[in-house]
Amino acid sequence: MPEHKTPHDPAVTRAALPRITDEPFAVRSGEELDTSRLRAYLAQALDSSALPPSAASNPTENTGDPELQVQQFPGGYSNLTYLITFRGQQYVLRRPPFGSKVKTAHDMGREYRILSALHPIYRYAPRPVCFCEDETIVGAKFYLMERIRGVILRRKVPASLDLSPEKMHTLCETFVDTLVELHALDYQRAGLADLGRPEGYVERQVSGWSKRYRDAQTDEVPALEACMRWLSARIPSSPAATLIHNDFKFDNLILDEAKPTRVIGLLDWEMATVGDPLMDLGTALCYWVDPEDPPALHMASFGPTTRPGCLNRRQIAERYALRSGRDVSNILFYYCFGLFKTAVVVQQIYFRYRQGLTSDARFAGLGEMARVLGEQAMASTERGSI
Numbered sequence: 001m002p003e004h005k006t007p008h009d010p011a012v013t014r015a016a017l018p019r020i021t022d023e024p025f026a027v028r029s030g031e032e033l034d035t036s037r038l039r040a041y042l043a044q045a046l047d048s049s050a051l052p053p054s055a056a057s058n059p060t061e062n063t064g065d066p067e068l069q070v071q072q073f074p075g076g077y078s079n080l081t082y083l084i085t086f087r088g089q090q091y092v093l094r095r096p097p098f099g100s101k102v103k104t105a106h107d108m109g110r111e112y113r114i115l116s117a118l119h120p121i122y123r124y125a126p127r128p129v130c131f132c133e134d135e136t137i138v139g140a141k142f143y144l145m146e147r148i149r150g151v152i153l154r155r156k157v158p159a160s161l162d163l164s165p166e167k168m169h170t171l172c173e174t175f176v177d178t179l180v181e182l183h184a185l186d187y188q189r190a191g192l193a194d195l196g197r198p199e200g201y202v203e204r205q206v207s208g209w210s211k212r213y214r215d216a217q218t219d220e221v222p223a224l225e226a227c228m229r230w231l232s233a234r235i236p237s238s239p240a241a242t243l244i245h246n247d248f249k250f251d252n253l254i255l256d257e258a259k260p261t262r263v264i265g266l267l268d269w270e271m272a273t274v275g276d277p278l279m280d281l282g283t284a285l286c287y288w289v290d291p292e293d294p295p296a297l298h299m300a301s302f303g304p305t306t307r308p309g310c311l312n313r314r315q316i317a318e319r320y321a322l323r324s325g326r327d328v329s330n331i332l333f334y335y336c337f338g339l340f341k342t343a344v345v346v347q348q349i350y351f352r353y354r355q356g357l358t359s360d361a362r363f364a365g366l367g368e369m370a371r372v373l374g375e376q377a378m379a380s381t382e383r384g385s386i
Helices: 035-045 108-118 165-183 201-216 222-232 277-286 295-299 313-324 331-354 361-383
Strands: 068-072 080-086 089-095 128-132 142-146 242-244 253-255 263-266 273-275
Touching: 035 068, 035 080, 035 128, 089 108, 108 128, 108 142, 165 242, 165 253, 165 263, 165 277, 165 313, 201 222, 201 273, 201 277, 201 331, 222 331, 222 361, 242 277, 277 313, 277 331, 295 361, 331 361
Parallel strands: none
Antiparallel strands: 068 080, 080 089, 089 142, 128 142, 242 273, 253 263
């Protein structure tokens, strides 16, 4: 188990680098926080020792309060993430999306507990700062954690970011090795043995996500109907349980801005549990678009996985097998489940949009994305490969 170290110490100063780090913007309309209540809470909950001092980053939204600035990170479709600058120190605030009725999917206390347990033993877990149960502060329970400033890869890579084919190849290997390292953690030592129920985990996941799809269904999608039947008929035997992240993809990794092939943080622990590690690998693969995939799937890409030098899905699975020692011969099931689960997640968000519970324009096309993911799953079963 590697000793935990806070992942800083860039080889060059930030001032000498182009702006390639993940930066916040003005808060989206309808997702504003009550700054007066938040200011009062922070004044009581925080003290000067909460985190080492950090410089503000020229906030684009000025609340008129010299103590408190609030901005929002634009990425993500689930829990909302804000940059809070309070008395010269920076924190990241996480809260559930507005309008969500799926309480179990947005348990801030659970996510805070996971980070509290992992931070001392896992070098990529951000440091949690405080948890607030009082829903009157910002309209929901929330927590604060440290901000790890770095590069987050999304579909479009900044032109100033040097990711040559050789570096992309190295980064893909690092991607896999980071997942393997997570699965090697002693979750019992971390006090997380009760986080999940490994026995029957895969079967519960298939039936549970099928029910979630039914609850959020807005249209008839034959591919998703077929996918549910296919998965239910092929529940595999699981290897030994591990801690799993359940949303492992490029845009949940923070990379060193001075050396973007090095991981310095792992975000979004809301779905982490103890279960079948190959379910984690399948989820990672479902986000991984290969160059020969259909154009519609490229439009749903979650990262720059088709750049020259990138490993493909098969190579990702092979490296995982090599580094972890686990049998991945049944990886088609896990890949298709990953696609199905992600389709349900975006369908749930689309359902909220159709119900008028959110007005975020990004959500208007998510119904189509759910269909595309379902069709990719069934096309994979027909050809018998990922």
